[in-house]
Amino acid sequence: MKKRWISLALATLLAMSALTSCGNPEKTNTTGKSSEATSEESTGPAEETGQEKILRLGSISSPTGIFNPLYASDDYTAYINNLIFQSLVSVDAGANLKSNLAESWDVSEDSKTVTFHLFENIKWSDGEPFTAEDVQFTLEFMADKNYTGLNSTYIQQIAGFDEKQNGTAENISGINVINNYTIAITTKEVYASFFEKIGRGISIIAKHIWEDVPVEDVEQSTELLQNPVGTGPFKLTEYVPDQYTALEKNPDYFEGNPKIDKIIIQVVNPDTAQAQLLNNELDMIRVESLNPDDIKIYEDAGFDVRSNLLNAYQHMVINLNDPLLANKDFRQAMAYAINREGIVSSLLYGYGNVANTVYTKEFFAYPGDDAINDYAYSPEKALEILTMKVGLEYKDKTLYQDGTPVKLTLLYPSGNKAREGAATVIQQNFKEIGIDLKLELVEFATLTSILQERKTDGFQLALLGNGFGADADVTQNVGTGGSNNHSQYSSEEIDALLAEGLTSLDNEARAPIYKKIATILNDELPVIYLYNWERFTILNPKIQNVEVTTYSFYDGVENWDIAE
């Protein structure tokens, strides 16, 4: 009996080693020499065109397979949808509008109606022509009461939305298809976020594909969701969940035939992606953080490492229902006490900057460094404010309020290394001014539910990130009752300015209003702004013409090329 076991075990071992050793020689032709090697192997189109250009992208999370831009709710699916679908307009690196599906547009005198003139030669990837009816269909689709995507607030401002939603009207009265390539959209009031939400935020889907699907069944139409028909530069060919998504160029793309034949977006582990890039298994990846050692490795290997500032900030939410925290001087003292320069230099390795207001330095609504207080790190100044202005007592390295030591609790979510590190820095910094800060690591979904309960004593301080698009409106974040206003900040002056900012479609006219808002927030500190951070794109040098902007990852993807 024993012999049988032993021989079995040995046989397994032998088989294992035999199989591995015969696996080895094969290695050389699968991953040995970048994409050319692989393309030679694959049969089919490669033979016809001679050399297929394949771009291999790494993605640290898998898309969910909801390839309908009105429903996709995670970034990784949205990135892919951006290759397949298009919106009416898009923006350039400076957040200025540029044409996309719409060639041009006119704004009526009262700023309530925008008329889009669409390009006339656009085709869906199945050959059907793209027309204004598709735009109308998409917007009305989102107004259906059974629509379960997350973007219906984008179009609530269109005149006639409510009638369509509650079923009293067949169509949205504010949408007027003038001819096949002209469509006018009228809003109830002037809607400042019009271009951001309706123009840029909504990707247009094909009427002929979706019109026969009842809206309530869309999320169960897996077949259609996983085989999207779009107008964008690429079309989906294969989606394997948790592994990869393959796209091939759309030869009918109206702005020209893309130079890359195929894009394969592969799920990778951020810890081993470096090896895959250096081994030429991957051509490109984008990551949220990178340390100088890694950057040096990439650069030594000839890789192109780029970074760009995101339109986002990390901040410390402050529960303003807490009497001590409601004191503006106390909040300013906290800002002085936190070594935010240190956080940027040690946790972000300098790839970012200290944030002092809601907008980043690159954003058009940023009031300029001179207009705001930079709260440069100074525990002495913090203590001075705390003792002189707030009236607290500092003795034996402890801060006292009416004889009891000041104790605070900071909640912070897991999952972002730099932010987790920032929590510890803040704890240390608060100790220097005599505040005992207790740290509580909370799972992300739990933290957001605590914040959104809006309980007056649900929390004291919390770390969170916030990102926004190309529009300056921050009503959600600082307006009274705003849904992301977790501090529960309320100021009549800010509310009035926010309302004023929404009355124009012209960013140049709006800029002074938002600059004023940014200046007030910098002084009031409804939250402590911590830092803005940069995102990295690592590129194999053979990939050419890539331009990465804050607002779009795949902007101009049709011009990307791979050097022979």
Place this chain on the structure above:
Amino acid sequence: MRQYIIKRLLILIPIFLGVSIIIFALIHTAPGDPYAYMVESGLPIEEKEIQLQKIGYYDSLPVKYIKWLGNVLHGNLGYSIRYAEPVTAVLGRRIGNTALLSVTSLAASTLLSVFLGILAAVKKKTFTDHIISVLSLIGISVPTFFLALGLIKIFSIDLNLLPVSGIETTGTNYTGWRRAADIFRHMFLPFLVLTCAQTASMVRYTRSAMLEVLGQDYIRTARAKGLAKRVVIHLHAFRNTLIPITTLVAMSLGHLLSGTVLIETVFVWPGMGNLLYQAVSNRDYPLIVSGTMLLSICILLANLLADILYGIIDPRIRYD
């Protein structure tokens, strides 16, 4: 025996219901919701509440449970919120991958550890025994992700023999044997790590089980009546050692489909562990409930299997 199995299977039904109630209640009372992670990208609360209303998030727990149970009885496990795909399809795609890895590594580590454990017990306090003990201690102490990263460094980066991660070379469309070979090359490292980790802990069990049996009176009797040592070990001792080993293997069988989050994450292996971890972070309720229920059924069945196997190995055990 047949009656026993039928009885045990019938008992599974109330256990299943009980487990489902506990799982259901725990998952749905945890704070958070499926759209929580979108807060940072500015999803308005109003919009979120509309959606939560539509997916029945605000129903009371008993109502949710009855709705769910009704669907399950009709064979409908529901739609994943995150993937917009039937839960069965989402799970189905990963089960195979997880099973491939865990079945092969469990088989290999069982064979290996039985062999090494018995060898160590028979050669007690010799050089062989010490080597095996030291190796298994090292195997237990080294964290699996560390071992995994180390092996990736050696085999994939330095020697460039094996791929870093994934289950297939993407975009190749291999078929037949070439595909099998490709998958094999991808699974070798995770397989090796899992096998090492499992063998390391199982060797210690088989060794001590064998030692205990070897110390029994009947072994001494068998030896005393003149049977050769080899015969005693193969015939008498081995069979009795199998009982604790069976328990151990059956317990591992129950966890076959749960996957290992760490290994799957390091090697980007598209399996159950990672899927369920993602499902929990995203509060994808239908997926979590079905996934955990599936795992608990596996464990229940594995226990049943172990009980039946005892009877086959040890005729003294009777089921009445």
